Amino acid sequence: MSKGATVIEILNRLVDEIESHLGDDIDIDGIAAASGTTGYHVRRMFSSLSGMPVSEYVRRRRMTVAASDVVGSEDLLSIAVRYGYGSTEAFGRAFRAVHGVAHGVVRRDGGPLRSQPQLRFRLTVEGSIPMDVRITERDAFRLIGHAARVPLIHEGANPHIQAHIASLPVDEHTRLKRLGDTEPAGILQVSADVDADYAEGSELTYLHGVAVSAGSPVPDDLDAIEVDRGAWAVFRTSGAYPAALQAAWAATATEWFPSNPWRLRPGPSLVAVIDRAEDFSTATTELWLPIERS
Template sequence: MDTLENMKNAINYIEDNLEAEIDYVKVAQIALCSQYHFQRMFAFLIGVPLSEYIRRRRLTLAAFDLQNSNEKIINLALKYGYNSPDSFSRAFMAMHEVTPSKAREKGISLKAYPRVTFSLSIKGVVEMNYRIEQKNSFTVVGVKQRFSHINGLGESIGKMWSETPQETISQIAGLGNGLVGVYSGMYEDNTTDYYIAAITESDSPETLCKLEIPSLTWAIFEIIGPMPTAMAEIWGRIFSEWFPTSGYEHAEAPEVEWYSNGDLSSSDYKSEIWIPVIKK
């Protein structure tokens, strides 16, 4: 059974259990991969984390129920996984911008997030240059900020780079051979710590943060082209084209973007994406 069919089966389980508790471990088992790999893959392919997709789908169905039934709001709150009418109302307001009771009125505009579907597209004509490499543990030192995976992660990181003082960038770069961007991983609240850092064996200055990365196997993707366009394209292709056919899945560890010295806007600028992987 291929990756596409596995993802469809996982979505079927999620959709069949929107009115019940959804077991993330079982979702991953149905998709025949680790829980971490499924959630990372889902977030990249769909554009929102799995938990946010489930929240939006439940509130979409709740809106349908409000408009098409006389079911009490407290019952709908419990039906879609909320412990109280207040918590349900806050979530409903955040998505639909009206209260649940107001949603019952005729002519009220509501939002609907349809069920996600997966379909086959013919890709792979353009080559991807990568290598599998075992690396010993290493340390990155730099500055970090925590960002949401839901609200413009790429834009937030771009803003972090532009607003970090050049003096700080130079200090970090001087600790090692060039700069890296590091995603620490996804936390339960759909956030990630992002580091502008250097790989170094030097002591960490008190003003900077340190992250230890263990010995891992990495899939390292070579990129040639201007930033950020060239790197963004490869990020998308890693999850939509490479992982489904590679025989690897994402290890639960940070991801690294490596930047060479040079003109970032140049057509021959070199960079890399390092993804920690394990054999399926």
């Protein structure tokens, strides 16, 4: 695979590799490296654009194709091994998860079956709504605040994060603001240790806190996340909260990254609330994503 391929080209190559090796483990890191990018970026872009992790797509495609074999008379262990499973039990669990019924039912009745079509990624550039983004280089810094493990939710308010914030004393926000001494300024919503597949329901570390310089002391009652030196893409958005922010987050995958010579690098994502309505129904926010040149 040649260097300099676009995100869309790389994702379509990955889909082709999956289709050609449905019974094998897919070397996403190797495919990404051969295309001049990283497995981390490919996994995040795949999940953002398709709405599912690569692993889930592979399972659905395997079980879609395997269904035609199950309807036949071949022994189930041979079918299971062909699609990468070491036992009929493991194959059966995957089959039921995709089709909603046991393979025995399908063999007897011919269905019901659920099909996962082969994906094909395409870039459609509308250009009607420009994205407000700036690129900034930052030295290493530190994030301090109150952290909790929460599940990832793609749309709507995350009740687990809301409960975590609500558990903090009212005056704690004032204290945190006093501690912050570098950009991004103000109280930050930090997502760290996010699953590379960005799968909904997977756990991440949410930190409610502020940014401080790398050498700043960390109070004993606060958690800390170290942030490496590097570039950041900062997307500003205004509108209904959190809908406008989540739409901007999605647009980074569908519009910005495919059209610009940058890719995601590992690291936390940050949301700074610049201004908001009293009831938080609307807000102006900045979404900070760690990036590197493709």
